[in-house]
Amino acid sequence: MPDDTRRHDADLLVRIAHRYWVDELTQEEVAREFALSRPKVQRLLDRARAAGIVEIRVQTPPWLRLDLERDLRSAFGLAEAIVAPEHADPGDQRDAVARVAAQYLERRLADGMVVAVGHGRGAGRVPPHFRPRRPVAATFVPAMGGSPHVEAPTNPGEIARALAERCGGRFVPLFAPAYLESREARDSLVGQEAVAHALGLAARADMALAGIGGTDDGATMVRSGCLSVAEVAGLRERGAVGDLAGNYVNAEGRPVESAHRDRLVALSLDELRRIGLVVAVASEPEKPMAILGTLRSGVVDVLIVDPANARAVLDLAAGAPPAPAAATPARR
Amino acid sequence: MPDDTRRHDADLLVRIAHRYWVDELTQEEVAREFALSRPKVQRLLDRARAAGIVEIRVQTPPWLRLDLERDLRSAFGLAEAIVAPEHADPGDQRDAVARVAAQYLERRLADGMVVAVGHGRGAGRVPPHFRPRRPVAATFVPAMGGSPHVEAPTNPGEIARALAERCGGRFVPLFAPAYLESREARDSLVGQEAVAHALGLAARADMALAGIGGTDDGATMVRSGCLSVAEVAGLRERGAVGDLAGNYVNAEGRPVESAHRDRLVALSLDELRRIGLVVAVASEPEKPMAILGTLRSGVVDVLIVDPANARAVLDLAAGAPPAPAAATPARR
DNA sequence: TAGTGGAGTGAGCAATTGCGCAGACATGGG
DNA sequence: CCCATGTCTGCGCAATTGCTCACTCCACTA
Structure with missing residues (x-):
């Protein structure tokens, strides 16, 4: 009677599984009760799980997109990916992402930490949602120079200052614009003690928070007056799809070589890479390519993003394999 | 924003629960990922379980009545209760119970064990289903004398012999009828070396397997010719509801004092109690009161029973507290 | 303003669990 | 018939987990 035996075995699995998972006996107690060895009980429990007799279900609210995360x-080797709840209105969406980012920040932030801060409309909305339970003695420093419009709330300096204020931390200013007009001017400024100090501090940061910028004509870099429409167009021609703290990358994640880089006051991609925890925030609707590029650069550890971009980036990464020329999806 | 905070907390619980139970990270890994202490993760996981975010379900086939078990x-302080699958036909039902009992026996039986065996129609069907994977050097000995019809398959001796045969074990016979005609005859017989040896062995058994007998006119004791209808009626008058190895008990589980006891060759209730593992088998439709009484006697460690009797016994125990005289609501 | 109670925290330890191992056993092929 | 092969077993250790225990921080009270 093989069928009968099989059924009996299944019944035993059910009994044991019940006793262990529902009645919460230990494996040893179960073993004693059924006159089996403890390891055998473990194997039977494993089998029960494999056979689907035991089902562990985590009730996930619909707005959590753990699948996308x-x-x-796994697609980009991220330490963490967080997809914010979806919102139809771009402003609401940006706020939802920013809120999640702020909460993430609150969790990771600890006394003594140094946080380098980039720019971006998404990152700019983080401070209003940032409200740690208790004061944190952290230091916030811009990871790049600011825009000519001093008070723009997407300015790294503004964001860093606001964050420091919100948690009772320290703010270290970076007295520099994002781009200078010549390499010489840039080198001269970076040589200044005050500027060098801030940049050095940022380079040694424990964490970085940066928005992901695009290369369309309405990108933050353009709106804030850092770059002209013509300059961005030039970058686009060279394959640039987006930037992280002013460092433009192409769709494969490699830095775009251009004269701009010599005029930029910011942490380089290599310097960012050396920071243990680089958190990138993106919530603009037209950004999937920018996100793809920056993720492929291997700089980003944590991505906080809206569902639409998350889906779009995954589609791009899956559908359009690396791109013809250099098929080197820079992972880490 | 208390509502928002609550929702965020719940989301965190879901994330952590998912990471732990679905992705199977350790609590420590989860703690690292979420920048929390390990104990805190444990508490959050507990909370997730309590909040019903995590649901562990054991898929139980409908024929298992783990609830009744x-x-x-808990109602009778049993070490184990096993309810066999339900069958409409009494014969099939008896076989189902016997099969489960045989499987239980196979699991518990180990080399060197001594098993004392009682009588009963239910117990009598056990041997045909008893087929251990490998030979077991166990010893089977009757716990009581036999019936005058030597070959009756419900005879303790027959059952013990069949079990021993089935597993390649040893059978020690008890050369005695269940009841003798006088106390003197009984005492004389029990004094005989061969009988005393078998009874002594049975008293030191590691396990006992016994049917639960009733006190109706069709009870095994009557059918097998051990007792007359008049004798059983006399027992009923004294409150007897059932027996275990010839020891009659009332509805409260106390032994029924009567002249029979002095004529009985069997282990006493006290001797049975001293055996570590007394397994009682019951599957006759009219037996709930008998089961109730024997369970209340505190002799039984393991009950193997059909669903109808299981329900009926529980109803009796819950609904009709101890029972005044000896009301026998014939349920099934 | 100091005191008091309650909730929440991480350290540390004991219990539980997972797992690699060597040996026993059946099975089937040479 | 003997031996290879794979499965199943329990042992013992190392990792993981549950839990107790001070301790802190906050809210409320006298």
Whole structure:
């Protein structure tokens, strides 16, 4: 009677599984009760799980997109990917992402930490949602120079200052614009003690928070007056799809070589890479390519993003394989 | 924003629960990922379980009545209660119970064990289903004398012999009828070396397997010719509801004092109690009161029973507290 | 303003669990 | 018939987990 035996075995699995998972006996107690060895009980429990007799279900609210997060993590080797709840209105969406980013920040932030801060409309909305339970003695420093419009709330300096204020931390200013007019001017400024100090501090930061910028004519870099429409167009021609703290990358994630880089006051991609925890925030609707590029650069550890971009980036990464020329999806 | 905070907390619980139970990270890994302490992760996981975010379900086939088993265990302080799959036909039902009992026996039986065996129609069907994977050097000995019809398959001796045969074990016979005609005859017989040896062995058994007998006119004791209808009626008058190895008990589980006891060749209730593992088998439709009484006697460690009797016994125990005289609501 | 109670925290330890191992056993092929 | 092969077993260790225990921080009270 093989069928009968099989059924009996299954019944035993159910009994044991019940006793262990529902009645919460230990494996040893179960073993004693059924006159089996403890390892055998463990094996039977494993079998029960494999056979689907035991089902562990985590009730996930619909606004959590853990599937997208998992795919992003594995597709780009991220330490973490967080997809914010979806919103139809771009402003609401940006706020939702920013809120999640702020909460993430609150969790990671600890006394004594140094946080380098980039720019971006998404990052700019983080401070209003940032409200740690208790004061944190952290230091916030811009990871790049600011825009000519001093008070623009997407300015790294403004964001860093606001964050410091919100948690009772320290703010170290970086007295520099994002771009100077010549390499010489840039080198001269970076040589200044005050500027060098801030940049050095940022380079040694424990964490970085940066928006991901695009290369369209309405990108933050353009709106804030850092770059002209013509300059961005030039970058586009060279394959640039987006930037992280002013460092433009192409769709493969490699830095775009251009004269701009010599005029930029900011942490380089290599310097960012050396920071243990680089958190990138993106919530503009037209950004999937920018996100793709920056993720492929291997600089980003944590991505905080809206569902639409998350889906779009995954589609791009899956659908359009690396791109013809250099098929080197720079992972880490 | 208390509502927002609550929702965020719940989201965190879901994330952590997912990471732990679905992705199977360790608590420590989860703690690292979320920048929390390990104990805190544990507390959050507990909370997630308590909040019903995590649901562990054991898919139980409909023929398993784990609920009845649990209730029986707790109502009568049993080490184990096993309810066999239900069958409409009494014969099939008896076989189902016997099969489960045989499987239980196979699990508990180990080399060197001594098993004392009682009588009963239910117990009598056990041997045909008893087929251990490998030979077991166990010893089977009757716990009581036999019936005058030597070959009756419900005879303790027959059952013990068949079990021993089935597993390649040893059978020690008890050369005695269940009841003798006088106390003197009984005492004389019990004094005989061969009988005393078998009874002594049975008293030191590691396990006992016994049917639960009733006190109706069709009870095994009557059918097998051990007792007359008049004798059983006399027992009923004294409150007897059932027996275990010839020891009659009333509805409260106390032994029924009567002249029979002095004529009985069997282990006493006290001797049975001293055996570590007394397994009682019951599957006759009219037996709930008998089961109730024997369970209340505190002799039984393991009950193997059909669903109808299981329900009926629980109803009796819950609904009709101890029972005044000896009301026998014939349920099934 | 100091005191008091309650909730929440991480350290540390004991219990539980997972797992690699060597040996026993059946099975089937040479 | 013997031996290879794979499965199943329990042992013992190392990792993981549950839990107790001070301790802190906050809210409320006298």
